[in-house]
Amino acid sequence: MMRLQNKLIATLIAEGVEDLEYYVPLMRLQEEGAKVLSASLDLKPVKGKNGLVITPDAKIEALQSSELFALILPGGFAPDKLRRYAVVKNLVKEMNDAHKIIGIICHGGSTAISAGIIKQGQRVTGSTGIKDDLVNVGGVWADEPAFREGNQVWGRVVADIPDFNRELVKALIAGLP
Numbered sequence: 013m014m015r016l017q018n019k020l021i022a023t024l025i026a027e028g029v030e031d032l033e034y035y036v037p038l039m040r041l042q043e044e045g046a047k048v049l050s051a052s053l054d055l056k057p058v059k060g061k062n063g064l065v066i067t068p069d070a071k072i073e074a075l076q077s078s079e080l081f082a083l084i085l086p087g088g089f090a091p092d093k094l095r096r097y098a099v100v101k102n103l104v105k106e107m108n109d110a111h112k113i114i115g116i117i118c119h120g121g122s123t124a125i126s127a128g129i130i131k132q133g134q135r136v137t138g139s140t141g142i143k144d145d146l147v148n149v150g151g152v153w154a155d156e157p158a159f160r161e162g163n164q165v166w167g168r169v170v171a172d173i174p175d176f177n178r179e180l181v182k183a184l185i186a187g188l189p
Contacts, residue, residue, distance in 0.1 A: 014045025015185050019081040022049045024072060024100065024123070028089025031060035032170050033117050037084055040177040044184075048084075051075055053097065061088040073099045077106035082184055087118025087139060087169075095126035105129060108163065113187055115180045117167035124164070125149050135159065137166045 021041055025034060038048050052058055052068035059065055072094075083104065085091060094100045104127035107114055116124050121138035124130055125145055136151035137159070147153055157172035158165065158179045165183050167176030 014043075015188070016041060016081075016181075017045035019046045019184070020049065020079060021046050021082045021084065021184075022051045022070070022075055022080050023084040023086060024090070024094055024103075025050050025052050025058050025066055025068065025086070026090035026093040027058055028061050028093070029058060029066070029086050030088030030090075030118060030170065031062040031064045032173060033086035033088065033120070033167075034060060034066065035064070036173045037086070037115060037117075037177055037180060040181065041084075041184075044181060046081070046184075049075075053094070053099075058090075072097075072103060075103055077103060077110055077112070080107065080112065081187075082113040082115065083107045084115040084180075085117070085120030085123050087120045089119075091119045091121070091123040095123045101127040111163045113163055113165060113180070113183050115165045115167070115176070117173070117176050118169050121146055121166070129164070131162075134164075135161045135166070137168045139169055 049069040108129040118139045132150035135154045136146045158167040158175035
């Protein structure tokens with residue numbers, strides 16, 4: 013049963029994206045019937061942190077939050093590049109303001125920080141490399157593999173992708189009309 017048939021979900025990518033945090037959720041969402049777009053700042057092929065090459069489907073600037081069912085922020089070095097652009101921060105903030113599901117794993121939290129979507133006192137997780145940053149914006153660190161906090165689904169690291177995917181799919185299905 014494909015429970016997310018034709019739901020449009022975007023994954024934000026840039027050079028150095030964590031390959032597994034990109035590909036594994038993408039494939040899991042495709043199993044559920046979702047149409048997953050890989051979106052980058054331009055349409056040039058992107059090389060993942062571990063060498064896999066991804067060809068973007070769309071430019072981030074072309075995405076409309078009103079047309080997206082959800083957004084995924086994988087980790088690696090990509091979030092540190094993406095967080096510098098207003099078009100990225102605006103899209104993340106619009107999706108959050110619309111209470112749409114945002115999957116955030118590992119270093120993906122740094123994009124969430126820059127977009128200003130972490131509320132004071134909310135649970136957060138990710139790579140310990142950004143733990144201080146998450147705490148400094150008011151997040152409460154939870155050393156857990158994955159969980160849902162409001163419309164945000166948080167995952168810690170690559171080893172936690174199975175837990176992240178379970179929480180993500182559960183949250184997306186709960187959001188169906």
